Amino acid sequence: SVPSSESFMSGLEFPMAANEEQIEEAMKLSAVALPVAEKDVYIDWMPLISKNRGKKEMILMAANKETIHPYLKIFEENKLAVVAVETYALSFGRFLNDNDEITMVIISDTDNFIFIIYDGQSPYFQFNLPKRINNDQDAILRLAFKTVRRLIHFVRTDSGGHREISSIIVLNDNEFKNQLEKEISGIAINVKFPLQERDYEFGFLASVGAVKRGIISRRKDVIISLMPVGTELAYDRQRLFSLVDFFQKF
Secondary structure (H helix, E strand, O other): OEOHHHEEEEEEEEOOOOOHHHHHHHHHHHHHOOOOOHHHEEEEEEEEOOOOOOOEEEEEEEEEHHHHHHHHHHHHHOOOOOOOOOEHHHHHHOOOOOOOOEEEEEEEOOOEEEEEEEEOOEEEEEEEEEHHHOOOHHHHHHHHHHHHHHHHHHHHHHOOOOOOEEEEEEEOOHHHHHHHHHHOOOOEEEOOOOOOOOOOOHHHHHHHHHHHHHHOOHHHOOOOOOOOOOHHHHHHHHHHHHHHHHHHHO
16 A cells, blocks of 8 residues: 555546446546656546445546555565555545445645545545645645635535535544644544554554455455556466466475
């Protein structure tokens, strides 16, 4: 799992009448239209499944190859096969309840405030606010509070007033969480995920979330993976390499 700040995420909507082939072609066009060269990034997408939405939605993610390659190299040097690469946004989702609640997760790291909106366990919107855009820390905080209010309004408007953000989870910044409670009323603000058992550092949580992906049946693993090959092909290659290795040792 790689930091969400190293990735790009976008949600795309389609009418219910759109078939799989039409959506696939549209997603390919969307990938080409990214504000970065296609050759420099790994791109993948998946459907957002929600009982409460009368439309088909797809989530597109991309990450720079330069971000992914050092991780792949480390595993390769230690004779470990990588079958999927995802971002914190996907990994953290596995600590949320598998329902139709809308949750906002705010990650504060050295360089960014990262805002992720989840529908159940699936992320469908991400916004990165760089802290370096202003040397005045108070100004950055005001921008962060303003962003939270805008996202609350965005969810309400996007659903036609039928859905609201049910809770906000702030990771890695208790001071921001305490100030946010004064700024925002009517929404529960927490520092832990509903399914989180202990107060682990958020980088470790992302690792555990990635491990949880390994429990998913390989045939059902159609989740976004940012790799040179898709997850299915990565699994097949790993099985082949394991078989060859077995016979060589035998």
